[in-house]
Amino acid sequence: MLTLLPPPTDAPRRVLAVGAHCDDIEIGAGGTLHTWAQAAPDTEFTCVVLTSTPQRAEESRACLAALIAPANVEVVVHDLRDTRLPVDYDRVKDILGDLSRQPWDVVLTHQRHDAHQDHRLLGESAPTAFRDHLVLQFEIPKWDGDLGRSGANVYQPLIEESVAAKWAALDAHYPSQHGKDWWDAETFSALARLRGMECRHRYAEAFRCEKLVLASPLF
Template identity: 50%
Template sequence: MLHLTPGPGRPLRLALVGAHCDDVEIGAGGLLLDLGERGALAAVDVLVATSTPVREAEASASLAAFCAPVRPAVTFWGLPDGRLPGHWDEVKDRLQRFAASTSPDLVLAPSPADAHQDHRLLGELVRTAFRDHLVLHYEVPKWDGDLGAGRPQTYWPLSERLLRRKAALLHEHYGSQRGHDWFGEDTFLALARLRGVECRSEYAEAFSAPKAVLGWPADRAPAP
């Protein structure tokens, strides 16, 4: 359960799950930058399922920038891109071990409705590993045209300044991705502007939350 009171007096511990080295920052980079600036991050544990040495170097630097001033603890599995379903048993076992190694307030992961097989598998399995946590599934724009498939209904409002900072950091740290036609500031701002319209904000990142439990923090419970 996540008590929605982040801030200097109640910093959050996050668990971030990505199939690829840039997934987390694309899907939730604005949220991370916002929490970091507000002093609302206590600790960040990151799992990245597929990678190469070049991509790992990019992701390590990128995640450090997005999670500042907190230093994230990043685990790379090094599995092959596009082949996670062929490693189903290994993915499930490793994900269970990752979940047992952390105690997050909030888990951010790909959507089980994502068209990419790597994203989809992690999105399906993350809720079996994190049964007692709030899991928000982020979205990643791509050629497959699956935006909205997870029916996002949870929003994190963001300013244009933070969105441009997100895009600048992605461009700075992921040189291996700059040649892709979708990997650009215009794509990231366009999606965030649309999600902002949906929640009456300038910009926003959107998430799906198939199950959420609302409640009072123990120290602020209502009188019986």
């Protein structure tokens, strides 16, 4: 179970979230970001999106501000090509390399077993780029039916209010997605309920952590 502990110094926690597309961060970890922001209001969040259009960039900024708090979140949107991140590998690597030189407490991004090529590239690259950080890889429900590959082993329990806040922010701030047949509250609450069952809570979001170092002895 991931617990957001009080920071060891007076400095606030610093959270980085990296998504291939606008809405990926919110879909994969929106409930978690909202939960952490509520639990520790001084936490600093930086959300980086690699592909976008001007319309969707504004949607992402508005949605993340609603989930966290406008004063606590910085949203950086790049202009790489949707579905073409493997071809733009050098730029992806440079962006991740620049981000890796900052002292993040936790990094949230995609999983290496994701069926979408843009997601998969970030999932494969992040553990190597962020060698000195805790990296938690979120999951994205989609037509490909790849959730069974995620191997989730870290869970953030969510209360009902956080599940509702996630959907309310997504639906209010992503009109570009309203025509999608999977875009409804049931999709996200059903997955959260399933992941909650797996960790003996009502709701949760699930992540995969490929490598974790214990900073001190357990006994």
